[in-house]
Each structure stands twice: as C-alpha cells, then as structure tokens.
Amino acid sequence: MSNRYAIKFSKDGYIKYTSHLDLLRMFKRAFKKTGLMLKYSQGYNPHPKMGFAQPLSLGYSGKSELIEFETVMPHTTGEIMEKMRKEMPEGIELISCFELPENIKSLAADADAAEYKIWIPTSLSEDVLKKEMDRYLNMTEIVALKRQKKTKKMEPVNIRPMIRSLEINKVGDFAMIKALLDCGSRSNCSPELVISSFCSHCGIETPRYDMEVERTNIFFVNKLQY
Amino acid sequence: MKFDYKLEKLLKRVEKPGRYIGGEINSALKDPAKVDVNIAFAFPDLYEIGMSYLGMQILYNVLNKKDNIYCQRVFAPAPDMEELMRQEGVPLFTLETKTPINEMDFVGFTLQYEMSYTTVLNMMDLGNIPLCSRDRGEDLPIIAAGGPCAYNPEPLADFIDIFVIGDGENALPDLLDKYAQCKKAGMSKIEFLKEACRMEGIYVPSFYEPEYNPDGTIKKICKLYDEAPASVLRAILPDTESADFPVNPLIPIIEAVHDRAVVETFRGCTRGCRFCQAGIIYRPVRERSKDTVIKLAKAQLANTGHDELSLLSLSTSDYSCFEELAGELIDYTKKENVSLSLPSLRIDKFAFDVLNKIQEYKKSGLTYAPEAGTQRLRDVINKGVTDDDIFNSIEQALILGWKHIKLYFMIGLPTETYDDLDGIADIAKRIIDLNYKINGPKGGRFNVTVSVSNFVPKADTPFQWAAQNTAAEFEEKHNYLARKLRIKGVTFNYHDNTTSAYEAVFARGDRRTGKLLLEAHKAGARLDGWTEYFRPDAWERAFEASGISRDFYTTRERTFDEVLPWDIIDCGVSKKYLINEAKKALDEKTTRDCRLGCTGCGINRYVKCSMDGALRGEAHTDNE
Numbered sequence: 001m002s003n004r005y006a007i008k009f010s011k012d013g014y015i016k017y018t019s020h021l022d023l024l025r026m027f028k029r030a031f032k033k034t035g036l037m038l039k040y041s042q043g044y045n046p047h048p049k050m051g052f053a054q055p056l057s058l059g060y061s062g063k064s065e066l067i068e069f070e071t072v073m074p075h076t077t078g079e080i081m082e083k084m085r086k087e088m089p090e091g092i093e094l095i096s097c098f099e100l101p102e103n104i105k106s107l108a109a110d111a112d113a114a115e116y117k118i119w120i121p122t123s124l125s126e127d128v129l130k131k132e133m134d135r136y137l138n139m140t141e142i143v144a145l146k147r148q149k150k151t152k153k154m155e156p157v158n159i160r161p162m163i164r165s166l167e168i169n170k171v172g173d174f175a176m177i178k179a180l181l182d183c184g185s186r187s188n189c190s191p192e193l194v195i196s197s198f199c200s201h202c203g204i205e206t207p208r209y210d211m212e213v214e215r216t217n218i219f220f221v222n223k224l225q226y
Numbered sequence: 227m228k229f230d231y232k233l234e235k236l237l238k239r240v241e242k243p244g245r246y247i248g249g250e251i252n253s254a255l256k257d258p259a260k261v262d263v264n265i266a267f268a269f270p271d272l273y274e275i276g277m278s279y280l281g282m283q284i285l286y287n288v289l290n291k292k293d294n295i296y297c298q299r300v301f302a303p304a305p306d307m308e309e310l311m312r313q314e315g316v317p318l319f320t321l322e323t324k325t326p327i328n329e330m331d332f333v334g335f336t337l338q339y340e341m342s343y344t345t346v347l348n349m350m351d352l353g354n355i356p357l358c359s360r361d362r363g364e365d366l367p368i369i370a371a372g373g374p375c376a377y378n379p380e381p382l383a384d385f386i387d388i389f390v391i392g393d394g395e396n397a398l399p400d401l402l403d404k405y406a407q408c409k410k411a412g413m414s415k416i417e418f419l420k421e422a423c424r425m426e427g428i429y430v431p432s433f434y435e436p437e438y439n440p441d442g443t444i445k446k447i448c449k450l451y452d453e454a455p456a457s458v459l460r461a462i463l464p465d466t467e468s469a470d471f472p473v474n475p476l477i478p479i480i481e482a483v484h485d486r487a488v489v490e491t492f493r494g495c496t497r498g499c500r501f502c503q504a505g506i507i508y509r510p511v512r513e514r515s516k517d518t519v520i521k522l523a524k525a526q527l528a529n530t531g532h533d534e535l536s537l538l539s540l541s542t543s544d545y546s547c548f549e550e551l552a553g554e555l556i557d558y559t560k561k562e563n564v565s566l567s568l569p570s571l572r573i574d575k576f577a578f579d580v581l582n583k584i585q586e587y588k589k590s591g592l593t594y595a596p597e598a599g600t601q602r603l604r605d606v607i608n609k610g611v612t613d614d615d616i617f618n619s620i621e622q623a624l625i626l627g628w629k630h631i632k633l634y635f636m637i638g639l640p641t642e643t644y645d646d647l648d649g650i651a652d653i654a655k656r657i658i659d660l661n662y663k664i665n666g667p668k669g670g671r672f673n674v675t676v677s678v679s680n681f682v683p684k685a686d687t688p689f690q691w692a693a694q695n696t697a698a699e700f701e702e703k704h705n706y707l708a709r710k711l712r713i714k715g716v717t718f719n720y721h722d723n724t725t726s727a728y729e730a731v732f733a734r735g736d737r738r739t740g741k742l743l744l745e746a747h748k749a750g751a752r753l754d755g756w757t758e759y760f761r762p763d764a765w766e767r768a769f770e771a772s773g774i775s776r777d778f779y780t781t782r783e784r785t786f787d788e789v790l791p792w793d794i795i796d797c798g799v800s801k802k803y804l805i806n807e808a809k810k811a812l813d814e815k816t817t818r819d820c821r822l823g824c825t826g827c828g829i830n831r832y833v834k835c836s837m838d839g840a841l842r843g844e845a846h847t848d849n850e
C-alpha cells in the first residue's frame with residue numbers, strides 16, 4: 001500500500017483572496033488536528049508529503065482543485081473526507097477523496113492543461129467579440145510579457161502554442177471566455193497572459209479588478225482525469 | 227455574510243487581501259441584531275501583528291462566550307488598502323460581518339505601544355467617526371481603550387470616551403453588561419458614563435480637567451463631575467488560575483508574525499527592574515498551576531493543529547515549578563511532533579539542559595539581555611545580573627556549540643557615563659576572546675550581535691521622573707559605540723532616535739499632547755512603528771502646528787512633588803515605593819527580588835499577594 005491520496009475541493013468566496021501557501025498551511029494544520037498523520041520527507045528539512053496538483057493564483061476561484069498527500073497509515077477515503085471536512089474554513093468545500101493510482105509519479109508532475117472561465121465586463125457585442133477572437137486565434141504569434149523563472153525578468157514570449165482552445169460568448173454584460181491552456185511543469189500559460197493580450201488586441205479597457213477568473217478543471221497527461 | 231461587490235473590487239487591487247476577509251477558523255459568528263452589545267475589538271496595527279497578540283484572543287474568547295455580546299475584530303489597513311478605501315468611500319469595517327465600525331455600540335482599542343496612537347485616530351477617521359469625544363453624538367459608538375499604554379491615558383484623553391485600566395477579563399464584560407442595562411433603560415451616553423466611572427478600573431477622562439502652572443507643569447487635576455472617583459484603581463484579576471483562557475483560539479488566515487499555540491503561565495514579575503513598566507503594572511505575580519498550563523496547552527494543540535507551542539510570561543523561568551513544567555512539555559511536544567518555544571529564559575544550568583533538548587534553539591542563537599554594560603549601572607537599574615553570571619553562561623553556551631550570541635542593551639539610562647558604554651564593548655570583546663579560547667584561533671563561524679535600544683522613561687516606574695537623553699546625545703553614543711564595536715565577529719544594531727523621542731513624549735505626555743497627535747494625524751502620520759510608513763516630515767509639521775515642546779516631555783527631569791499627568795490612575799503599586807526605588811537607584815543600591823521577602827510595593831493593599839518570600843529559605847544564588 002502506498003497510502004497516496006488526493007482530495008478534490010473548491011475554493012470560492014472571500015477565501016479566494018488567500019494564497020496557495022496560506023491554503024497549504026491550512027491543510028497541514030487540518031491534517032495535524034484530525035490525527036491523519038502525513039508522511040514526512042527525509043533530509044535536513046523534513047516536510048510533509050503534501051501538495052497541490054497546481055497552485056491556484058490568489059484571487060481566482062477554483063471548482064475542481066486537487067491536493068495530493070501521503071499518510072503514514074492507510075485510511076479509507078470516507079474516513080479522510082469525514083474528518084477533513086470538519087476542519088475546513090468557509091469557502092473551501094471538499095468534493096471527493098480518492099486513492100492515487102500506483103503507476104503515476106504525482107499529480108503535480110502529470111498536470112498538463114487547465115480550463116478557466118474568464119469574465120470580462122464589456123460593452124462589445126457577442127458578434128464583435130467572436131470575430132475578434134477568431135482573428136486573435138488566427139495569429140501565428142501572440143506576444144505577451146512573461147516573467148522568466150530564472151532571471152525574474154519580464155520577457156516577451158509567444159503564447160499561441162500554449163493556447164489549446166478559446167471560446168467566447170456574451171453572458172449578460174460580460175464577455176465569458178472559456179480557455180483551455182497549457183498548465184504544469186512542461187509548459188505553463190497563465191490566464192493573465194491571455195487576458196492582457198486579448199484585451200489589448202480588441203481594445204477592451206476594462207480594469208483587471210473588474211474581471212473574475214475561475215479555474216474549472218485540471219487535466220493530466222495520458223488523458224487522465226480525476 | 228454578504229459578499230460585498232464593492233469590497234471585492236478593492237481586494238483585487240491590494241497586496242495582501244487576506245488581511246481584510248475574516249473567516250478564520252474559530253471566529254465568532256453571531257447575528258449582530260440579536261445581541262445587546264456589539265463591540266469591535268480594534269488593534270491599531272496590521273492584521274499580521276494584531277493576530278499574534280494573545281490579549282486579543284483572551285478578550286475575544288471571554289466576550290463571545292457571553293450570549294448578549296458580539297465581539298468582532300478590526301485591524302488597521304495597510305496604506306494601499308487605505309488609499310483605495312478613501313477613494314471608493316468604503317468605511318473601515320469589522321472582519322466578521324463587514325459592518326462599518328461606526329455602526330457598533332463600542333469600539334475598543336488596545337494600546338500596546340505609543341507609536342500606534344496616530345493609527346488609533348486614523349482608524350476612527352476611516353470609520354467615519356469624529357475624532358474628539360465631544361463631537362460624537364448619541365448615534366456614534368462609545369470609544370474605549372485599554373492595554374499597558376492606558377496607564378498614562380492623557381495623550382488620548384480628548385479622543386477616548388472611556389478607558390479600561392488593568393486586567394480586562396472581568397472589567398470589560400462587566401462594563402459591557404452595564405452598557406446593556408443602561409441602553410435598555412433608555413439612558414444617554416453621558417448617563418452611562420456616569421454610571422460606569424464608578425466601576426473597577428474605569429476612567430472617564432471627560433470628567434476631569436487639569437489646571438496648569440505658569441511653567442507648564444500640572445497644578446492640579448479638577449473634577450468636572452462630583453461623583454467621579456478621585457483616583458482610579460486599576461482592575462486587578464485576583465488570580466489567573468480560575469480565569470478563562472482560550473483553548474479554541476482564532477487561527478490567522480494568512481501568515482501572522484506568530485502562528486502558534488500560546489499559554490500564559492503567569493502574569494506579573496517580582497524582579498523589580500527599575501526601567502520596566504510591565505514589572506510594575508502587572509503585579510502581583512499570579513500563576514496558573516502546572517496542571518492547568520499543561521491542560522490548556524494540550525487542548526489548544528488538539529483543537530488547532532498548531533505545530534508550535536510557546537509559553538508566555540514576563541520571565542519564563544521564574545515560574546515556580548518551571549523545571550517540572552518544562553520537563554513535561556518537552557516530553558509531550560516531542561511525542562506530538564510539536565516544536566516548543568520558551569522565550570525570555572534565564573540562562574542558567576537548567577536552561578542549557580532544556581535548550582539542549584530543544585533542537586531548534588541553536589539555529590536562532592542565544593539571547594542575553596544584560597541591559598547595561600557595567601555592574602554599577604546594572605545596580606542602578608536593579609538588573610540582578612553580575613559579570614560572572616554573564617560570562618559563565620556564555621562560556622557554557624560556547625562549549626555546547628552555540629555559534630551566535632545576541633546581546634541586548636539600553637542606552638541613555640539614568641546616571642549613564644561613557645564608562646558604561648565601554649562596558650558594553652568590553653562584554654562583546656570578552657565573548658569573542660572566550661570563543662577563541664574555547665574553539666581555537668580559527669573559532670569557526672561565530673558571531674555576536676549587540677542590539678542597543680534608547681531608554682524611554684515610562685509612567686509607573688521608578689524612572690518616571692528621569693530625563694531622557696537628547697537626540698544629539700543618543701547620536702553621539704551610537705557613533706561612539708559603533709567605533710568601539712568595530713570588532714571582527716561583532717554586529718552592532720541600534721534603534722532610530724526620532725521615534726524614541728516621540729515615544730517618550732506620549733509615554734509621559736499630558737492632555738495637551740493630544741493636539742500634537744491630532745496635527746500628526748492631519749499631516750498623514752499612521753503606522754509609525756513601521757520604518758517604511760513612518761513619516762518624520764509629518765511629525766515635524768505637527769510639532770510646529772501644535773506648539774508642543776518636545777524637550778518639556780522628554781529631556782526634562784521631574785521633581786518628586788510634581789503632579790504627574792497619570793497621577794489620577796492608581797496602578798496598585800504605591801508612589802512612595804516608586805520614589806524610594808528612584809532614590810535607591812541614584813545611590814546604586816539594589817532591591818531584592820521580592821520572592822526573597824516582600825519589599826513593600828503596596829499591591830497587597832488591594833489584593834492577596836502570594837509572592838512574599840516565596841523563595842525564602844531556599845538556597846538562592848541570585849542568578850539571572
């Protein structure tokens with residue numbers, strides 16, 4: 001038995017304004033309180049074997065977030081759900097708990113793509129939005145400024161290859177973009193890059209703080225879904 | 227809880243929105259419409275600081291256990307949030323229900339340090355509450371304040387309706403119950419204040435008015451309401467053992483300065499350091515039993531899932547059965563994978579045994595606070611530490627492999643000369659030499675940090691009459707020490723001179739200094755304790771506009787017969803005792819720790835003191 005599990009949960013309401021590190025501390029404390037003992041890594045600075053499939057940016061809500069962990073003892077997923085559910089703050093809803101397949105390394109290593117819903121208040125009509133989206137997607141290069149991991153500098157990158165699909169509709173006063181983007185250690189495209197480049201492409205001047213972003217799903221390599 | 231769209235837009239634009247959202251585990255959820263009294267507990271600093279403060283947890287717990295009271299929290303917004311709130315017209319709100327604070331019955335500020343006073347004003351302003359008490363009508367909340375700085379309430383006397391002086395566990399709920407009664411009886415604010423001013427620990431500043439001499443000192447304090455007490459004795463909790471202590475504390479939702487289980491082992495201190503206000507105003511020593519401390523610690527850890535436990539008191543090792551307590555907690559925390567933190571430990575043989583068992587300590591270094599550089603000056607301040615104590619402890623630490631020693635000193639203490647400063651450098655130098663001797667000429671990576679703070683005379687201490695050094699004197703001393711401490715392996719830190727002068731103005735300020743606060747607030751001062759937010763220019767303008775003389779409050783020595791602004795408050799320790807201590811200081815005479823025999827501070831006039839001679843008969847070595 002490997003005692004590897006994952007919990008699927010949602011994050012919404014005021015708590016979306018906490019960072020993924022805050023959320024990680026919250027989960028760590030919840031595990032400690034429930035007595036579900038987590039396995040610790042070896043080495044100089046041991047830490048519990050626990051982490052998100054993909055960290056969620058501060059300010060985003062999440063419909064289908066995943067945290068994976070390894071326990072010292074085996075537990076039923078029912079027991080884990082029941083105990084952990086009691087320790088969650090308002091805004092964190094636990095959806096399900098499952099055992100991780102033996103043959104995968106980790107969810108974090110396998111994350112491949114993520115789906116988002118982006119809500120942008122705008123006066124543009126659906127027709128215009130759809131036309132603009134076609135033009136946007138037909139470009140061979142979409143340049144956005146991305147912070148480089150190593151140098152921490154903002155560098156222009158072509159994000160077009162990282163965009164798998166974009167679909168736009170008008171819902172009330174909002175343009176609603178459904179985006180499927182690369183996500184994970186191999187290739188990662190933040191929705192922020194799509195938002196800034198698409199808005200400047202079609203001249204939307206809505207301030208960023210009037211928009212909402214929700215991550216609706218995370219997909220994994222080999223078409224796995226949890 | 228309604229999700230406020232306007233607030234949400236603000237949250238998207240600030241650096242740490244988690245500061246303003248509430249929703250912490252163990253936060254109290256009640257219907258404000260269904261209680262008799264709504265109070266906002268206000269901490270005049272950022273969330274991360276306020277949430278680390280045990281006093282808030284204690285009072286939050288005590289108040290919310292009562293069905294008729296709802297206590298919510300509010301902290302100072304960071305400047306980015308403040309700017310947006312002003313721009314968008316969002317008033318300061320409570321975290322629990324996002325209610326504007328001007329809709330509360332009470333707003334209660336805790337005063338932990340003088341440099342938070344402008345933040346108190348700024349928070350009222352952000353809550354659309356007129357700053358001066360006399361400008362607030364019946365529909366606005368009663369503004370209350372408590373905490374250690376309330377022992378000299380006068381700088382805030384124009385802004386605060388009611389001060390709660392002393393232990394708040396009983397005094398605050400009693401006051402709110404009284405308010406509920408008065409409200410039900412349809413009484414006005416002033417009628418309530420008249421009732422309240424006769425309660426334990428309650429000071430209503432508007433019932434008094436100081437009269438001044440031509441030289442600016444106070445002639446007398448006149449009563450404006452006949453029934454108001456001539457002197458306000460602080461509220462004293464008779465014992466802590468039976469006092470309520472939180473076992474389900476609020477858990478900070480974003481990272482706070484401290485995020486751990488905390489148990490207060492005792493309140494008060496018997497040592498009698500003459501510069502220390504806490505050592506006087508929390509008398510007498512009131513301990514929780516060992517079993518209670520352990521029970522509380524276990525309950526808090528089990529209820530929170532914290533992975534760190536800390537004990538809190540003014541001097542951890544003075545707890546009467548500290549060795550047994552430490553032993554049991556070390557075993558328990560080891561078993562539970564919890565790290566144990568024992569602050570302000572007296573460094574003796576036992577401490578090393580303990581510290582050796584707690585791994586983390588060596589990483590952070592050994593802390594030692596001789597406070598003064600020579601035996602003479604340590605006698606003046608009654609810090610019962612000898613050179614032998616210092617070097618024996620440090621030697622022991624070096625042998626055990628400590629690589630970092632942190633030393634704390636105060637400069638500008640009464641009677642200090644440059645010989646005393648030389649003493650500071652000597653101690654640092656001797657430690658470096660000691661390390662060479664023990665660990666060889668290479669000595670390995672080894673470092674001594676010397677941190678020096680500026681002495682600020684505080685109310686209710688034997689040094690309350692003393693002069694503070696001028697800014698120029700402090701600067702000269704800093705420069706002198708910086709030269710003297712240019713020693714390989716020694717790092718020298720010191721505090722800013724400007725803020726310690728402001729601190730000193732308010733620590734002993736009278737009612738007139740309120741004008742200075744008001745001007746500083748108008749000029750934009752707030753969060754003055756933060757180097758990055760502190761605005762010396764605003765304060766300069768405030769001094770000019772208010773006409774307040776800094777030197778009158780800071781560098782002027784008072785005579786024993788001068789009427790002091792805080793004379794109206796009786797901290798429980800007699801003025802006679804303080805005067806006697808002040809005289810002994812000048813004679814370089816020490817006063818024993820009163821566990822060796824009562825030294826007559828006078829607190830036992832009001833409450834049973836169990837410390838008198840608690841250690842008498844035991845072989846006592848006066849070890850610090």
Ligand code: SF4
Nearest residue numbers: 820824825827835838
């Ligand atoms: S009454 Fe005596 S024993 Fe008690 S605190 Fe005061 S000096 Fe110490």
